[in-house]
Amino acid sequence: MTLMKSLPTQKLERWKYTNLPARLKKFEREIATAEITFDGLNDLIMPYTNDNPDWVNEITSRSPAGEAQYKDMALWTAANDAPQDGYIIDVPVNYQTGKPLTMIMTGGNAEQVSPRFIIRLARGAELTLIEHQTGEGAYWNNAVMQIEIGDGAIFNHYRFQDNSHDAVMTVNTHAQIARNGQYNAFTLTTGASMSRNQIHADLKGEGAACYLNGVNLLDGKRLGDTTITVEHQAPHCESRQDYRSVVGDQATGVFQGKVHVHQIAQQTDGYQLSNSLLLSQQATMNTKPELEIYADDVKCSHGTTSGMLDKDALFYLQARGIPKAQARALLIQAFISEVTEQITHDDIREQATAIIEKWLTAL
Template sequence: MSAVPFLETLAVPANQAEPAWLGTKRAEARQRFAEAGFPTKRHEAWRFTELKGLTGTSFAPAPAKPGNATVVGERLCRLLSHANRLVFVNGRFDPDHSHICSLPPGVFLGSFADWLAKNGEADALFERPADATDAFRALNQGLFTDGLALIVPAGVTLDDPVHVLYWGEADASASVQAKGLIRIGTGAQVTVIESFAGVGATWTNAAMTVEVADHAKLGHYRLQDEDLRAFHTGTLDVSIGADAIYDGFTLSLGAAMARQDIRAKLVGERAFCGVSGVYLLAERQESTVASVIEHLAPHGETKEVFKGCLADRSHGVFQGQIKVAQVAQKTDAYQLNKTVLLSDRAVMDTKPELEIFADDVKCSHGATVGDLDEAAEFYLRSRGIAPEQARAMLIEAFVVDAVELVSHEQARDYLTDAIGRWLAFRHPEK
């Protein structure tokens, strides 16, 4: 399906409550999408990603109130009971299932649509993307309904994490366009956990802008565990200031096709960027991680580790690029992608890249694709452990060191529990 029919089927009535400038920005974004269309395999950044299932499906806007909204992600919420919780059902804020604790003065935590209506200076969030093939950002800008807005002023620390659950549900193919903003002021500290889950053949197209000011710290952890009939495309834009820390992690388990695009810029000296994750795929799942991390100031540090396991006829893709500008001397960047194939029909495409213009740096990258350790599996089975359990133990051991990069204990336990549920389903005890 071409771009224009996509826009026609996803058309939504104009929101009269929105400011005029936002309507103009939306129209410009839709026009960009109509002109450029979806990327194809002729575009280098997309040559491994299979989009036929998505582009060949006719989507309608997701209904505002699906019938089973009362059972929204109960387990996912219960595991993070001591957290500020925001729930979005089919891209719309659901106050009935949300719970916001007492917040320090100056903090805004709530609906992006509500925040946007009161902040005209936010039109900078709708600037034309630098990449002319960036269809998903443009589509999101033109059609988004709502999402997270978290604004934390300078010097403020939120003791409780923020848990954001995006729940998608529809009987037929339906689109959810979610857009959000996380803005952390100078010296502030926050932990945000995003969960994507749901029921049915939904397509979630999520776009998040993250701004971490000087000396601030953000822990940003995401779980994508959507229905295996669903599609998921996500774009994440991160800016990191001087002496600031961005600690990010993505766990991808669900969706028939999923792609996460990450663009991070280290704009201040001594900035730290942690971009890591785990992907566990089975059946005919397709999953892509594409990251571009730019060092634009001296003494920056990046640590990027992605590990995964592919079963059945699944297909994984890792395209990671680290760019070091000439001004970014003393950069320390590390990138690693390791994948285990659990089937001779599973396929992994990996392409780590370094683009370095500075001459005083410490940068390395690597990628490996292999099988489970047969000797270790034989050892476990010889001790009386059932074959499925032995494989589950080896898979967990393989990915756990990536999960250990998550510095927040509650978030780490949350992600570990999700991995355990995936393993229990795929490798049940006999």
């Protein structure tokens, strides 16, 4: 249990809404190796070991993202202290395939795993990764994902976080995007008793872009935390964040987003939106969308709303003979679809919609 020492507490600004140590105290666990399986595109994958290629070592030896500014890399350190396992995905120059790569991460009771993923897309490559997180029992998965996107490369990253409702899931994703590169990420959160989806994107070359979207569906006493930092380090870059949270029962939703525009990053286009729906009296939503801007020729804006379902809309549907529960589900679905409809991959969009519908029926 040496790891407990370096855990972030609520005294840290970026952890003020999420009490990780308290949640972890609730169950015993042992350090283990993560159970990870892949489907398709096997030639791109190799295990992460103690003896890795030089380029991998070069990436892992970099200081953690945002260390200097935020000092909230406690999770990263915790993962570094743990035994090294995980996978390397190396996508060669101009690699194109219509087939997505599927990855399934399964947690087991009383496990503590810290898998590490190093993903490199060389110039002009394109890859779609579908990541499923699932498991049974109480466990803590603290993953680190380091992504390097080369010139003009595109990485589509879909994450279905459906961990056991007793588990704690923390994942630290660090994406570095070169000139005209693109990082498209979508996360659907339906699982884990506590989850922290921490993303740090560096837009390092001109014309780089990142689109971070997500839907958080929270019920019971669960907590879903999305913490994002986007650093605009070059001119003419674009970043977009679009999140929807539906918070029911006694659940808590957290959204912290930060757009940091460096002085060199003129002509930046930054946008951030977090809308949330509270469904019950005991539900809580904490939002902190931040802008930190040092360049004057920029277009940056953010918006956030928080409230309940529109009574008039509900009434309208009921007046037309739609039962209340169904009307409610319909409206929530419409609220979420603003984000899910941005998924360009048909199969994945249908998959996401199906999961959302299932969650809504159970509500």
